[in-house]
Amino acid sequence: MAGRRETGLAAVAGLVAGVVTIGVGAAVSLLTGPSSDPLVAVGSAFVDATPAWLKEFATTNFGTNDKLVLALGEVVVLLALAALAGVLAARRWAWGAVLVVLLGAVSALAATARPDAGTLAGVPSVVGTIAGLWTLRFLIRRIPDASASQREAAQGRRGFLQASLVAGAAGALALVIGRTFGATARKAEQARGGLVIPKASTPAAPVPAGVDVGVDGVDPWLTPADEFYRIDTALTVPSVDPSTWRLRIHGMVENEVTLTWDELIASDLVEAYVTLACVSNPVGGDLISNQKWLGLPIKGLLEKAGPTGDADMVLSRSVDGFTAGTPLAALMDGRDALLAIAMDGEPLPFEHGFPVRMVVPGLYGYVSATKWVEDLTVTRFADAQAYWTQRGWSAEGPVKTQSRIEVPRRDTTVTAGPVVVAGTSWAQHRGVRGVQVRVDDGAWNDATLADDGGIDSWRQWTWTWDAEPGDHELYVRAFDPAGPQTGAVQGEVPDGATGYDTVRVKVS
Numbered sequence: 245m246a247g248r249r250e251t252g253l254a255a256v257a258g259l260v261a262g263v264v265t266i267g268v269g270a271a272v273s274l275l276t277g278p279s280s281d282p283l284v285a286v287g288s289a290f291v292d293a294t295p296a297w298l299k300e301f302a303t304t305n306f307g308t309n310d311k312l313v314l315a316l317g318e319v320v321v322l323l324a325l326a327a328l329a330g331v332l333a334a335r336r337w338a339w340g341a342v343l344v345v346l347l348g349a350v351s352a353l354a355a356t357a358r359p360d361a362g363t364l365a366g367v368p369s370v371v372g373t374i375a376g377l378w379t380l381r382f383l384i385r386r387i388p389d390a391s392a393s394q395r396e397a398a399q400g401r402r403g404f405l406q407a408s409l410v411a412g413a414a415g416a417l418a419l420v421i422g423r424t425f426g427a428t429a430r431k432a433e434q435a436r437g438g439l440v441i442p443k444a445s446t447p448a449a450p451v452p453a454g455v456d457v458g459v460d461g462v463d464p465w466l467t468p469a470d471e472f473y474r475i476d477t478a479l480t481v482p483s484v485d486p487s488t489w490r491l492r493i494h495g496m497v498e499n500e501v502t503l504t505w506d507e508l509i510a511s512d513l514v515e516a517y518v519t520l521a522c523v524s525n526p527v528g529g530d531l532i533s534n535q536k537w538l539g540l541p542i543k544g545l546l547e548k549a550g551p552t553g554d555a556d557m558v559l560s561r562s563v564d565g566f567t568a569g570t571p572l573a574a575l576m577d578g579r580d581a582l583l584a585i586a587m588d589g590e591p592l593p594f595e596h597g598f599p600v601r602m603v604v605p606g607l608y609g610y611v612s613a614t615k616w617v618e619d620l621t622v623t624r625f626a627d628a629q630a631y632w633t634q635r636g637w638s639a640e641g642p643v644k645t646q647s648r649i650e651v652p653r654r655d656t657t658v659t660a661g662p663v664v665v666a667g668t669s670w671a672q673h674r675g676v677r678g679v680q681v682r683v684d685d686g687a688w689n690d691a692t693l694a695d696d697g698g699i700d701s702w703r704q705w706t707w708t709w710d711a712e713p714g715d716h717e718l719y720v721r722a723f724d725p726a727g728p729q730t731g732a733v734q735g736e737v738p739d740g741a742t743g744y745d746t747v748r749v750k751v752s
Contacts, residue, residue, distance in 0.1 A: 254384065255327040257383035260415065262325075265376030266282060266319075267414070267416060268372040277361075277362055281355075282355065285358060285365075287314060287315060287318050288564075291314070295635065304736070308474050330383075348373025349373075432483040436594070436599070455703075461650055461666070463650065467533035469593060472596060473522065478564050486599040489599055493546070494620075515538050517697055519534040521608055521643050524736050525736070525740075534702055536589070537587055542575045542602070546576060554624060555623060557628065558623070559628050567614075568613070569625065583600050597614075602615075607640075611641035637739065645669075646745075647679060647721060649666075649746075649747045651666040659752060660712060663710075665706065673699055674725055675696070675698075676696075679722050679723070681720050683716055684717055691707035693705050694706075717749075
């Protein structure tokens with residue numbers, strides 16, 4: 245019994261030391277940058293090393309909660325290792341100390357390997373490791389010896405638990421402070437709060453009143469900003485002060501161009517409604533949203549830079565090191581490819597790229613929608629690969645024509661008779677020309693399209709089904725100018741899912 249009790253206390257000592265290590269590292273990262281936070285550094289390294297199949301599994305099963313699941317999993321693993329370090333240290337101090345130092349070294353290396361790492365990026369991991377070692381040593385020494393009397397053991401346990409509570413609370417407080425505060429974050433938040441969005445020199449065309457079909461259960465044509473899907477590789481959202489933001493355009497160009505925030509907002513800005521989609525969106529999925537964007541056309545900046553030779557790609561880079569390779573032609577052909585600063589008339593939310601992000605109609609986000617963008621390198625697909633193309637995804641990523649049924653929902657029961665079937669279809673930068681619905685193996689039926697909000701936005705539709713009792717399957721397909729979408733089933737990798745969205749319903 246005594247041995248098991250000592251092992252349990254040793255595990256508690258390791259857990260508390262782990263909390264202190266993580267908390268102190270997060271607090272110190274206030275001075276060295278958010279990406280140097282040990283938890284963020286290790287998690288980001290894991291994200292970067294994630295193979296395509298695992299990334300696809302995460303987005304398919306957890307959607308926009310993939311980072312939360314990753315963060316929770318990372319914490320569980322680290323705390324389990326910390327508890328093991330405590331157990332080892334109780335038996336032989338050197339064993340536990342070596343495990344703690346190894347974990348600290350891994351996080352320090354991960355932090356210094358980040359693309360935005362500063363010279364002090366490894367400091368939070370080092371300081372956190374030292375604090376964790378001291379805490380572990382302090383608590384291990386307070387675990388009652390197995391040979392102690394019952395009274396001495398009880399007193400020792402009380403003292404140990406009190407010391408553990410104080411140390412754990414201090415570590416947790418440091419973690420909260422580290423994650424909540426920071427001079428850069430505060431300055432960026434203040435800048436966003438005081439930002440006045442300029443009016444567009446070229447406003448978006450008025451949206452017809454009938455773009456929404458008005459059917460309960462169908463997502464609104466204009467996605468609220470706080471419901472806009474978010475898929476990216478940033479475990480901690482970058483905080484960029486607009487006053488320090490710069491965009492550099494270089495590479496295969498005649499003239500290198502640098503754009504400041506003041507120059508951007510003083511430019512002739514364009515407003516456009518654009519639907520963005522994630523390449524990881526499964527057939528019928530919800531990793532797609534539509535919004536009104538305000539920004540500066542990228543075409544004019546590239547014309548000023550003057551691409552040379554056989555350049556065919558622009559490699560955009562985020563402040564956190566993420567890259568996307570966008571076909572040069574898509575940025576130069578006159579579509580509303582923007583350096584966006586606002587969505588829905590408000591400054592970009594931090595999670596969606598404040599102060600500046602890219603928006604390019606007709607391309608999946610992984611090749612075009614770089615958030616917190618700071619660098620555009622004009623180059624060639626043959627000479628450079630972006631973040632996801634290095635991991636097996638296709639290079640150019642045009643959005644595929646797709647549809648989804650939103651009403652009725654899957655596996656629901658409806659009453660026989662007239663049943664409204666409704667949903668959304670998209671063919672960005674080509675436009676949806678028609679939608680058809682099929683019941684079981686029957687004929688395709690033309691749906692009624694909602695008003696058209698533009699070729700760069702999705703389009704809603706409805707169809708009234710004379711439902712007969714029994715179990716049925718509903719299918720939907722959309723038409724773009726080239727014809728109907730393909731019904732061939734393909735997964736998300738390497739260039740987007742295809743197939744008909746199918747909904748099973750029971751008619752009573």
